[in-house]
Amino acid sequence: MPAASKKVSAAPRGSRRPRAAAPEEDGLARFDLQTGSLGYALRLAQVRMYTLFFDMLGDLGLTPARVTALSLIATDPDMNQTKLARSLDIAGPSALKMVDALEAAGLVCRLDVAGDRRRYLLALTATGRTTMEQLRLRMAEYEERIAADLSAAERAQLVGLLNRVAQRG
Amino acid sequence: MPAASKKVSAAPRGSRRPRAAAPEEDGLARFDLQTGSLGYALRLAQVRMYTLFFDMLGDLGLTPARVTALSLIATDPDMNQTKLARSLDIAGPSALKMVDALEAAGLVCRLDVAGDRRRYLLALTATGRTTMEQLRLRMAEYEERIAADLSAAERAQLVGLLNRVAQRG
DNA sequence: TATTGTTATACTCTATAACTATA
């Protein structure tokens, strides 16, 4: 009978802030700096968003990937590891480690499934639910901080333009 | 006398495409999907940009970080490893491996510095210069593809709004 | 046979600490 592996550190790099991702880093800066290009502007805005996202996470001890895993588990009452791997687009063993880490942090638990002993359901613990509630509140503030310098109309306009950029052309 | 370490693979994951970075992945999707939020729109646009960036790199065998290193070396005639580490905001040993990889790929060479035998200059090889020229051409196309569905006015507007988002508030 | 989870292994990127050679 499979037992969850336990050898995963409980406090990941979520606590240590992951080096503010300089805009030069992803190959956009040196080419685009002079042109006021869309690519560079998008990159800079994304760097800012990333910084604010980590400020938002603060002392919760979560990484972005774990935030996503947590919210996927919170949302889907039928979540298991294979499904999580598919949702996150990661390999099975990676999902396993992710769940191990969330379990070690006391946020998630594995529940037996009646009638199928191969798998188990993933669910939030009480601590996990509290953390999710914290996250929901902070995400709302975070969204406001991103758009802090824009009027409602400008913000709507920006979202509209970004959606058109995001569409597969 | 220090000799450059040579044990670095020449063809990195630049060839293997790095898994298209699903928008769910960085903790933005599950919270924001319903709101049409700026955070989510920004994230989606960035995912699209990332995809196009890798399409652009194509068969050049480069990663985004190596593109940046290459362009930094191309731009600064006085580049060395410590300076490169500072520019990329990475640790010294990481910069070393980066340079080793670029050297193994035949794009960059280490040149002796008259009067200071501790360091050497980093410079592009002939192959490196050819690659950079290719990159410049492709970057121009890339920029156009990002904004393909926008008019000139819309694009300028979008850049303006993004710059305001990117500003530290 | 197929599915779920697991183990073993390896590779990349990153970091810190301690070292060498040189200034």
Add this chain to the structure above:
DNA sequence: TATAGTTATAGAGTATAACAATA
């Protein structure tokens, strides 16, 4: 003493391959 580069080591994240238990 300080600087440039290097080595050794470690940790997080990713992957593939092979496996056990169960369906």
